[in-house]
Amino acid sequence: MTAHALGSLEARLARGETATREDVASLCRGQDLVSIGVIGDLVRQACTGTRVTYGRVLSCEGDVPDAIGQAGEVRLVGTPASIDDARRRVRAAVARAGGRVVTGFSLADLVSLAGDDRDRLRGVAADLAQDGLVAVAEVAIDRAISDAAAIAQVQAVRAGGLETWRLTIDDAEGLDVRMALIERARAVQEATGAVRAFAPLPRRDPRGTPSTGYDDVKTVAAARVRCPDIEVIQIDWPLYGPKLAQVALTFGAGDLDGISPYDTSDLGPRRAPVEDIHRQIRAAGGEPVERDATYRPRG
Amino acid sequence: MADRIRAGARLSFDEAVVLYREAPTSLLGRLADARRRARHPDGIVTYIIDRNVNYTNVCVARCRFCAFYRPVGSAEGYTLGFAEIFRKIEETIALGGEQLLLQGGHNPDVPLAWYEDLFRQVKVRYPAFRLHALSPPEVLHISRLSQLPVPVVIERLVAAGLDSIPGGGAEILVDRVRKILHCYNKASADEWLDVMRHAHRAGLRTTATMMYGTVETMEERLEHLYRLRDLQDETGGFTAFIAWSFQPHHTELGGIEATGVEYLRTLAMARLVLDNFENLQASWVTQGGKVGQLSLAYGANDMGSVMIEENVVRAAGAEYCMDEFEVVRNIENAGFVARRRNMHYDILGGPIFRERAVPRMLELAVARADGQAGESDDLRGYEARSTGGRRRRSATS
Numbered sequence: 110m111t112a113h114a115l116g117s118l119e120a121r122l123a124r125g126e127t128a129t130r131e132d133v134a135s136l137c138r139g140q141d142l143v144s145i146g147v148i149g150d151l152v153r154q155a156c157t158g159t160r161v162t163y164g165r166v167l168s169c170e171g172d173v174p175d176a177i178g179q180a181g182e183v184r185l186v187g188t189p190a191s192i193d194d195a196r197r198r199v200r201a202a203v204a205r206a207g208g209r210v211v212t213g214f215s216l217a218d219l220v221s222l223a224g225d226d227r228d229r230l231r232g233v234a235a236d237l238a239q240d241g242l243v244a245v246a247e248v249a250i251d252r253a254i255s256d257a258a259a260i261a262q263v264q265a266v267r268a269g270g271l272e273t274w275r276l277t278i279d280d281a282e283g284l285d286v287r288m289a290l291i292e293r294a295r296a297v298q299e300a301t302g303a304v305r306a307f308a309p310l311p312r313r314d315p316r317g318t319p320s321t322g323y324d325d326v327k328t329v330a331a332a333r334v335r336c337p338d339i340e341v342i343q344i345d346w347p348l349y350g351p352k353l354a355q356v357a358l359t360f361g362a363g364d365l366d367g368i369s370p371y372d373t374s375d376l377g378p379r380r381a382p383v384e385d386i387h388r389q390i391r392a393a394g395g396e397p398v399e400r401d402a403t404y405r406p407r408g
Numbered sequence: 409m410a411d412r413i414r415a416g417a418r419l420s421f422d423e424a425v426v427l428y429r430e431a432p433t434s435l436l437g438r439l440a441d442a443r444r445r446a447r448h449p450d451g452i453v454t455y456i457i458d459r460n461v462n463y464t465n466v467c468v469a470r471c472r473f474c475a476f477y478r479p480v481g482s483a484e485g486y487t488l489g490f491a492e493i494f495r496k497i498e499e500t501i502a503l504g505g506e507q508l509l510l511q512g513g514h515n516p517d518v519p520l521a522w523y524e525d526l527f528r529q530v531k532v533r534y535p536a537f538r539l540h541a542l543s544p545p546e547v548l549h550i551s552r553l554s555q556l557p558v559p560v561v562i563e564r565l566v567a568a569g570l571d572s573i574p575g576g577g578a579e580i581l582v583d584r585v586r587k588i589l590h591c592y593n594k595a596s597a598d599e600w601l602d603v604m605r606h607a608h609r610a611g612l613r614t615t616a617t618m619m620y621g622t623v624e625t626m627e628e629r630l631e632h633l634y635r636l637r638d639l640q641d642e643t644g645g646f647t648a649f650i651a652w653s654f655q656p657h658h659t660e661l662g663g664i665e666a667t668g669v670e671y672l673r674t675l676a677m678a679r680l681v682l683d684n685f686e687n688l689q690a691s692w693v694t695q696g697g698k699v700g701q702l703s704l705a706y707g708a709n710d711m712g713s714v715m716i717e718e719n720v721v722r723a724a725g726a727e728y729c730m731d732e733f734e735v736v737r738n739i740e741n742a743g744f745v746a747r748r749r750n751m752h753y754d755i756l757g758g759p760i761f762r763e764r765a766v767p768r769m770l771e772l773a774v775a776r777a778d779g780q781a782g783e784s785d786d787l788r789g790y791e792a793r794s795t796g797g798r799r800r801r802s803a804t805s
Contacts, residue, residue: 324741
């Protein structure tokens with residue numbers, strides 16, 4: 110994208126127009142990274158102003174521990190062995206969560222447990238909702254075979270009474286694949302209106318050839334620009350680390366997920382206390398606001 | 409002010425303060441990127457294949473920000489032997505490297521003659537191999553130990569085979585800061601600059617560094633940059649500038665690390681203030697590969713070193729690794745042309761791994777495996793200055 114085209118896009122976005130898919134593709138092919146950041150940040154400010162939200166999450170692979178800390182969300186992670194196992198884990202977590210919202214599981218895992226049957230999926234969702242689960246923790250859109258399948262799955266679990274606030278991506282190698290998934294996220298939101306946060310950076314990265322910083326911040330900016338109807342573009346703080354996660358806040362990200370529920374500095378920078386999260390957000394020009402699992406300000 | 413900078417005007421200190429404090433990060437990035445492009449319009453981003461070898465961790469300086477050093481007499485102290493260093497050189501050559509970055513603690517039991525003998529033997533065994541060695545505080549330490557003036561020490565080291573001097577130990581070149589950090593005694597700001605001045609006068613090229621994020625103010629960071637700019641105006645001897653953030657883990661000073669955004673802002677400011685420096689390196693070893701790559705949009709034109717080995721930053725908690733394949737992939741992914749260089753920033757060619765098979769390296773080596781402390785037998789023949797060192801050597805001689 111030429112400097113003139115970038116300037117023109119910037120002006121159109123400032124007038125409240127939406128960037129086209131071609132705009133974003135052209136933007137991401139370019140190497141003027143700072144201008145890409147300016148555009149992502151422009152849309153972020155139009156969506157959420159200077160506010161940067163963060164969620165303190167207690168992720169539990171097994172039982173919920175006694176020390177819940179300051180968690181605003183208890184999240185059950187890992188693949189349940191069966192529907193009964195999932196229900197047992199939810200009931201146990203709700204009993205120990207002290208009134209915190211309990212979310213859990215990946216939608217793809219629930220789809221699999223339901224035998225890829227929409228009616229059964231709705232039933233599973235209804236059972237889990239009855240047990241106290243509020244939302245599916247991760248709607249990994251790359252694990253659906255098509256946009257239509259992703260939309261149908263979201264609609265099925267919502268019909269069963271579970272929320273699907275958070276879209277994620279498990280694997281996406283290369284910028285083109287990421288761009289296609291951003292379009293899928295947009296399509297899911299257009300069809301369902303069920304999404305509040307979209308985490309566009311993949312949760313898995315090949316060790317020998319990890320994604321690059323350029324591709325990551327371009328992805329963040331592209332997601333922000335192409336999905337203005339999704340409240341926030343989210344970065345997983347412990348997964349991506351403080352450096353990239355903070356820089357991503359200047360490229361269009363507006364929410365930090367996975368913040369430690371414990372206020373101690375002994376757990377390393379990826380589990381930093383909330384005071385440090387505030388420092389990082391402010392150093393990126395944002396105003397920190399703690400949210401709960403529903404993406405609403407806490408307290 | 410931005411227009412004046414775009415027109416190539418030199419930034420005053422007061423302007424720099426305003427810019428550093430108040431300018432949006434995107435504006436700093438755009439200005440720094442334009443400056444980088446004006447200096448390097450060919451779109452080349454360079455890197456070097458070399459190895460960071462820390463020949464000893466024994467140090468009397470006791471800087472509060474350092475997690476690497478061990479005091480004299482520590483059971484964890486080590487000094488490498490010549491044979492170990494030769495082996496590291498051979499491994500470096502096998503990976504396409506042509507230089508060691510050789511630095512270490514201020515060890516009172518390693519005299520000037522040891523360095524001279526080491527350098528001579530390296531040059532005899534590996535005539536084309538380069539020694540980028542001994543930061544200004546080390547040169548000063550050797551000068552004090554040997555009771556010889558700095559220019560004489562430099563002359564003798566050059567005669568033995570020293571090729572260039574790394575810019576380590578600069579930290580922040582403001583004595584108020586250096587006193588708090590306990591690094592004033594190893595070298596005051598003036599002493600650090602003076603070693604570099606002598607080195608440049610002796611015909612050596614050197615780099616310059618800045619470690620920020622401890623106790624200094626923003627104005628003191630800028631003062632550091634302006635002192636470097638002044639010396640560069642005087643001698644023109646610096647090839648490059650490298651900034652990195654203090655790594656707090658396991659250090660006496662402790663605290664928290666400066667943020668990624670602060671790194672990019674500081675790098676951009678360095679590009680704008682240091683208008684007489686040709687090259688700015690990205691510090692991926694402290695910022696990680698991703699922010700290291702983003703540095704190329706904020707003023708950096710060099711991805712630094714493949715390193716092969718690193719001990720000092722790792723001791724303070726940073727454990728990033730990039731082999732040549734990764735460095736080149738990141739450079740090209742950012743839209744630049746990757747070129748291998750030497751310490752003088754002469755272009756040596758394209759990536760080695762495209763010329764021949766080179767094994768992937770997914771983690772950096774260390775000076776010595778954990779638990780293998782102690783000094784090498786080579787040192788027996790050299791004079792020791794510490795009481796323990798004298799006793800040890802007289803017992804073994």
